[in-house]
Amino acid sequence: MKRNIFTDRxxxxxxxxxxLVQLTKENEKVNVALSGGSTPQVIFNVLAKExxxxxxxxxxxxxxxxxxxxxxxxxxxxxxMTKEHLFDPLKISDKNIFRVKxxxxxxxxxxxxxxxxxxxxxxxxxxxxxDLMILGMGDDxxxxxxxxxxxxxxxxxxxxxxxxxxxxxxxxxTLTGTVINNSKEIIFLVTGSNKAxxxxxxxxxxxxYNSYPAFKVAPEKTTWLMDEEAAKLLK
Ligand code: 6PG
Numbered sequence: 001m002k003r004n005i006f007t008d009r010x011x012x013x014x015x016x017x018x019x020l021v022q023l024t025k026e027n028e029k030v031n032v033a034l035s036g037g038s039t040p041q042v043i044f045n046v047l048a049k050e051x052x053x054x055x056x057x058x059x060x061x062x063x064x065x066x067x068x069x070x071x072x073x074x075x076x077x078x079x080x081m082t083k084e085h086l087f088d089p090l091k092i093s094d095k096n097i098f099r100v101k102x103x104x105x106x107x108x109x110x111x112x113x114x115x116x117x118x119x120x121x122x123x124x125x126x127x128x129x130x131d132l133m134i135l136g137m138g139d140d141x142x143x144x145x146x147x148x149x150x151x152x153x154x155x156x157x158x159x160x161x162x163x164x165x166x167x168x169x170x171x172x173x174t175l176t177g178t179v180i181n182n183s184k185e186i187i188f189l190v191t192g193s194n195k196a197x198x199x200x201x202x203x204x205x206x207x208x209y210n211s212y213p214a215f216k217v218a219p220e221k222t223t224w225l226m227d228e229e230a231a232k233l234l235k
Pocket of ligand 1: 035037038039066067135136140142144145207
């Protein structure tokens with residue numbers, strides 16, 4: 001497992017942007033699954049402002065590792081956040097966007113997303129394969145929308161599952177560990193001091209690391225991009 005630590009989120013965003021420049025130079029099509037939440041917003045803002053002409057955006061086909069079961073215009077929609085901070089500023093074509101239809105019932109949205117993924121992605125090891133999986137980590141050690149109280153979903157043989165947020169009860173559609181770990185490459189975007197404790201436990205295998213879904217992400221394919229705040233407790 002590789003790890004890069006940056007002074008701040010903007011420096012991290014530029015490193016990530018340079019990765020995408022390279023990836024879209026080398027591949028005419030890159031299937032990427034994005035994470036949601038607040039961390040990506042700063043990164044998307046830098047990409048939209050500084051990488052509009054550097055990255056071959058037409059090569060990128062956008063999916064999500066998880067989505068809240070809300071309408072696409074809802075304040076909590078990961079699609080809405082990405083549309084506002086990345087797609088609209090860069091005029092990304094709808095043809096390159098494959099969102100979870102959060103306006104459907106959770107089960108229907110999950111089934112629809114599984115169909116889309118199976119139809120659009122190459123099958124490798126008998127599973128759909130993303131070229132690049134972007135993940136965030138919650139301060140409880142969750143990733144995508146697989147939370148510690150439902151850690152068994154990680155090993156589901158389904159491509160996606162319907163999960164439940166432990167506090168709000170909000171339903172989410174999430175990729176499972178089976179598909180996440182089948183990705184060619186995985187990047188964790190982890191910033192902020194509220195992630196420092198879990199990052200230390202997971203990266204140094206201390207405390208309850210084994211109970212965190214984020215620990216189950218395939219280390220041999222994963223690079224952690226962290227800011228100094230999130231890395232402050234590491235040896
Ligand atoms: C989501 C995510 C989730 C997120 C982490 C970190 O839909 O919320 O995909 O896994 O990446 O909760 O979220 P923050 O970046 O907001 O801390």
